[in-house]
Amino acid sequence: MQKVITDDLDALLDILPPHIRQPLCQQKDVSELLEVVLDLGRPPEARFPQREVVLDPKEVGEQDIDYVDSHISSFGDDNRAGIERTLHRISAIRNRKSRIVGLTCRVGRAVFGTIKVIEDLVESGKSVLLLGRPGVGKTTMLREVARVLADDLNKRVIIVDTSNEIAGDGDIPHPAIGHARRMQVTTPTMQHAVMIEAVENHMPEVIVIDEIGTELEAQAARTIAERGVQLVGTAHGNTLDNLMMNPTLADLIGGIQTVTLGDEEAKRRGTQKSILERMSPPTFDIVVEIQGWDKVAIHPDVGEAVDVMLRGRSVATETRWLDETGKVRIEKQEPVTTKKATKGKRGTKEDKPSKLYPFGVNRGRLGQMAKEMHLNLDIVDNLNDANLLITSKNYYRRKPQKVRDAEAASVPIYVLRSNTPPQIRQLLNTICPKESTDRADSLKFALGEAEEAVSQVKRGQGAVELSPQSAYIRRLQHLIAERNALSSQSLGKEPSRRVRIYKGETKV
Numbered sequence: 001m002q003k004v005i006t007d008d009l010d011a012l013l014d015i016l017p018p019h020i021r022q023p024l025c026q027q028k029d030v031s032e033l034l035e036v037v038l039d040l041g042r043p044p045e046a047r048f049p050q051r052e053v054v055l056d057p058k059e060v061g062e063q064d065i066d067y068v069d070s071h072i073s074s075f076g077d078d079n080r081a082g083i084e085r086t087l088h089r090i091s092a093i094r095n096r097k098s099r100i101v102g103l104t105c106r107v108g109r110a111v112f113g114t115i116k117v118i119e120d121l122v123e124s125g126k127s128v129l130l131l132g133r134p135g136v137g138k139t140t141m142l143r144e145v146a147r148v149l150a151d152d153l154n155k156r157v158i159i160v161d162t163s164n165e166i167a168g169d170g171d172i173p174h175p176a177i178g179h180a181r182r183m184q185v186t187t188p189t190m191q192h193a194v195m196i197e198a199v200e201n202h203m204p205e206v207i208v209i210d211e212i213g214t215e216l217e218a219q220a221a222r223t224i225a226e227r228g229v230q231l232v233g234t235a236h237g238n239t240l241d242n243l244m245m246n247p248t249l250a251d252l253i254g255g256i257q258t259v260t261l262g263d264e265e266a267k268r269r270g271t272q273k274s275i276l277e278r279m280s281p282p283t284f285d286i287v288v289e290i291q292g293w294d295k296v297a298i299h300p301d302v303g304e305a306v307d308v309m310l311r312g313r314s315v316a317t318e319t320r321w322l323d324e325t326g327k328v329r330i331e332k333q334e335p336v337t338t339k340k341a342t343k344g345k346r347g348t349k350e351d352k353p354s355k356l357y358p359f360g361v362n363r364g365r366l367g368q369m370a371k372e373m374h375l376n377l378d379i380v381d382n383l384n385d386a387n388l389l390i391t392s393k394n395y396y397r398r399k400p401q402k403v404r405d406a407e408a409a410s411v412p413i414y415v416l417r418s419n420t421p422p423q424i425r426q427l428l429n430t431i432c433p434k435e436s437t438d439r440a441d442s443l444k445f446a447l448g449e450a451e452e453a454v455s456q457v458k459r460g461q462g463a464v465e466l467s468p469q470s471a472y473i474r475r476l477q478h479l480i481a482e483r484n485a486l487s488s489q490s491l492g493k494e495p496s497r498r499v500r501i502y503k504g505e506t507k508v
Contacts, residue, residue: 007109008086009033015071015083015090015105017064020044023055035106038064039093065100073169077187078162082169087143087176089165108165110176111137115144117296117320117328121286123153127231129252129283129302131238132290133407138234139165139210141290145232146208147178155230158183158204162191166210180208192216199224209233218251222283231284238412240287240299240315244306247472253287253306255279258447258476260483276310276443276476278303291410295321312444354378357386357411359402360395362419369424377428389413390427417495422468426495443473450477453501454484463502465491474499 009031013021016036024030024046036055037045040062044055072090075081079092087108092100114137121128122145130138143166150157157180161167167182168174181202185194191209195217198207207224209217212235224231235252237243243253250256257279282302289297298318299305308315319331355378358366363379370377380386389406396403396415406413416423446469453464466477474490477499481488488501 007031007107008083008088009107011083011086012036012088012105012107015068017067019058020055020064027053033107035104037102037104038068039102040065065103068103068105069100076163077189080163082164084170085168085172085174087165087168087174089163108168109140110143110174111140112144112147112176114141114293115148116326117294117322118288118298119148121288121298121300122148122232125230126285127225127283128233128286128288130232130234130288130290131240131242132234133238136290137293138290142166142208142210142232142234143176146180146206147176149206149232150180151178155205156203157181157206157208158198158202159208160185160191160195160198160210162188162194162210166208192220195220196223199227199229204229206230206232211236212249212252215248215251218249218283222251225283233284239289240302240305241309243287244309245470245472247475250472252283253278253302254282256306256310258479258483260480276447278306278310282306292321295319295410310443355380355385355387357381357383357389357406359389359391359400360419361390361392361416361424365419365421366390366424369421370428375428383409383411386411390416392416392419420495423495426468426470443476446473446477447480450480450499450501454480454486457486457501457503458484463500466499466501468492468496468498471497477501 013025016024020036020038024033024036027033027046027048029048032048034047034049037047038060041059043057044060044064046053046055068090072081072083075092079094081090081092082088083090087110089106089108091104091106093102093104095101115122118128118141128145130141132138146157146159146166149155159166159173159177159180159182161173161182162185164170164184167177167180173180173182181204183194183198183202185191192214195207195209198204207229209221209231210233212218212221212233221231221233235243235249237246237249240253243249244256255278256276259275259277261275284302287299287302287305289299291297296319298320299315300318305315317333319333321329323329354376356366357380367377367379370379383389383402383405386406389403389411391403391413393415396413403413414427416427446467449466453466456464469477474497478488478490481499481501486501486503488499490497491500492498
């Protein structure tokens with residue numbers, strides 16, 4: 001099926017000052033425009049998929065900012081505005097006195113035909129959660145989902161449109177959503193309340209929501225699902241792993257809790273005494289990881305996938321993409337099984353080593369720490385040979401060519417907060433199994449360390465400090481200490497923040 005794109009580009013061009021609009025209209029690829037950036041005291045820029053263009057050597061002045069401001073709707077609490085009956089978004093940067101000093105004028109496009117690759121999942125009536133990096137097309141796909149469900153399946157669909165990104169600005173929604181109805185949100189902090197209001201007042205069969213990002217919104221989503229309403233939404237995060245590690249949004253996939261087993265039960269299972277388990281049925285039945293405009297990875301049973309991952313095993317996924325003829329191709333990837341090494345022989349493990357491409361990260365330090373941790377790791381010199389790119393936060397923010405190449409090739413990217421040993425150690429614990437374990441993940445390493453610390457303190461040691469961990473893992477370590485009637489506290493600053501376990505009211 002051929003995709004049809006509508007973008008109302010003229011409406012966006014009309015809000016720009018003439019000396020900026022004219023050179024932009026002269027660009028041969030103006031139809032591929034992504035956004036126009038106007039920053040006070042800097043030349044105006046136009047951004048395209050593969051390049052950036054300075055539209056006028058003259059710096060942007062206050063009169064230019066005021067010109068755009070006078071041709072668009074009022075800015076909301078989220079500093080976003082729009083152009084009535086279009087999908088374009090104008091975002092403001094303000095100074096300390098709330099004066100606008102920068103504008104990002106982003107092109108909004110309705111792309112009909114984007115959900116062909118997941119159309120059967122949407123039509124199944126199950127709740128679907130879309131994940132993916134910014135700019136990969138989550139909102140575009142969500143808009144098309146609303147139209148297909150409302151027009152093709154004749155369902156009662158309500159869109160909770162917090163920033164008017166799905167159905168456009170103004171009181172009349174954009175035609176791209178078909179017969180779906182739209183509820184606007186006065187301020188982002190009230191999104192969860194409007195979600196509940198939609199269910200209670202308008203009897204929808206489907207609710208569509210973009211950017212579930214707070215605990216209240218996650219709770220509202222669960223309430224909607226428990227009332228039998230199909231929910232289709234997006235959330236912050238690229239993969240199912242991200243949601244599991246996010247304490248705010250983990251409820252969307254059932255929530256995760258620490259359970260302490262008895263000695264016999266732990267022995268029977270062959271696990272530690274403290275294990276991670278899913279708390280409840282997931283809010284969303286299906287998770288779709290959007291890897292590109294025409295490629296997705298699907299977890300068709302979220303509850304089963306989470307359970308398998310918490311046991312430290314690989315999970316089966318289904319990859320779908322559109323070929324050159326527009327036909328949907330499906331490849332089911334079975335979970336990787338690991339054979340234990342024979343006693344007395346080393347290196348017989350059948351797992352292929354992780355192939356890492358460090359960019360802006362100390363290669364020597366990465367290799368040395370992998371060697372010290374006895375990890376099966378392969379540091380490659382060519383991005384095409386890698387299955388993971390490692391870079392620092394500063395490099396990732398600048399979006400250099402290597403990072404863009406990795407994103408275009410769907411190579412996963414791991415961003416280090418800083419190029420320090422604790423951060424590199426946490427990275428290696430996350431992505432690599434230790435040779436002496438059966439694919440144990442970083443969560444289990446952290447819990448095992450907490451269990452050992454509890455034992456040491458009970459045997460008389462004054463206090464034990466654990467390795468630096470994320471806020472979510474630290475919370476679980478605190479819970480282990482509490483259940484063993486011990487005290488604990490977090491020390492240090494990120495990324496070296498860690499838990500200290502001790503007895504009584506000992507001070508640092």
